Amino acid sequence: MRTVSTSVSLICSNPIVSEGLKSILYDEEFSVVGLHKTCSAMISAKDHAAVPVGMIVFDADASRNIAEDVHAVRQAFPDSRLVVLHEGLEVDCLVDVFEAGADGYILKEISCESLVNCLQLAARGEKVVPGELVKQLPHFTLATADRTKTEGDLSNLLSEREIATLRCLVMGYPNKVIARRLDIGEATVKVHVKAILRKLNVQNRTQAAICAVNHGVQAAMPEIKVRAPVAAIDAPSKPADTCDTGAPRPFMLAETRPVEHAVKA
Numbered sequence: 591m592r593t594v595s596t597s598v599s600l601i602c603s604n605p606i607v608s609e610g611l612k613s614i615l616y617d618e619e620f621s622v623v624g625l626h627k628t629c630s631a632m633i634s635a636k637d638h639a640a641v642p643v644g645m646i647v648f649d650a651d652a653s654r655n656i657a658e659d660v661h662a663v664r665q666a667f668p669d670s671r672l673v674v675l676h677e678g679l680e681v682d683c684l685v686d687v688f689e690a691g692a693d694g695y696i697l698k699e700i701s702c703e704s705l706v707n708c709l710q711l712a713a714r715g716e717k718v719v720p721g722e723l724v725k726q727l728p729h730f731t732l733a734t735a736d737r738t739k740t741e742g743d744l745s746n747l748l749s750e751r752e753i754a755t756l757r758c759l760v761m762g763y764p765n766k767v768i769a770r771r772l773d774i775g776e777a778t779v780k781v782h783v784k785a786i787l788r789k790l791n792v793q794n795r796t797q798a799a800i801c802a803v804n805h806g807v808q809a810a811m812p813e814i815k816v817r818a819p820v821a822a823i824d825a826p827s828k829p830a831d832t833c834d835t836g837a838p839r840p841f842m843l844a845e846t847r848p849v850e851h852a853v854k855a
Contacts, residue, residue: 597620598622601626632646633662664690664691684723758772759795
């Protein structure tokens, strides 16, 4: 007899992908209790749900702004685990969805077995990101070093917060996104932008971005704050037993890690 441990709702606009996910999860210890084409449809159906949703699997293709939609779903389902399925590793997007409340970011190129393993880890309370991220970590270090060296000229002209705002302008972020990334209010962002335009003697954000690039400010990958050392898991191994101390959980990179026991609801 199949033991169901985690109820899952899918947000996916592609019927073929939805049925594929449903089939994969049915053969494992999950139960698909909802299927929605958009996040708004799922939020609207919240009050009519027959059972609590333990996990939400969100196909990024079903959203035009995945970070905003993840935030909306997280607000509506604060106790559910939330995992995003994405076509490729886009670090900016990965950082944004985790800041918005996601618990996992999984690449669609993953195998069925690894997908189930990742979802089981997420159901246990872990943060799951692609192992491919490890290969890009050296680039983050180099990008940070380059910024420190090339932004020296502007550091005498702009404050540290204004330079951080300027980097966001180079990335093309609107004020709302800048406010979220820098953890400040939109009104404060507007103040910084006006100060930047005045100090750089430019007329608009585009000119400020061009000026920044000319002074060596790069649209570099964002820094990812990881609370504990990260190790890629390449070979199958039995998960170690751990005690829940209440401390923040580290990110776990998992693509091929097997899970031998059912996840208890």
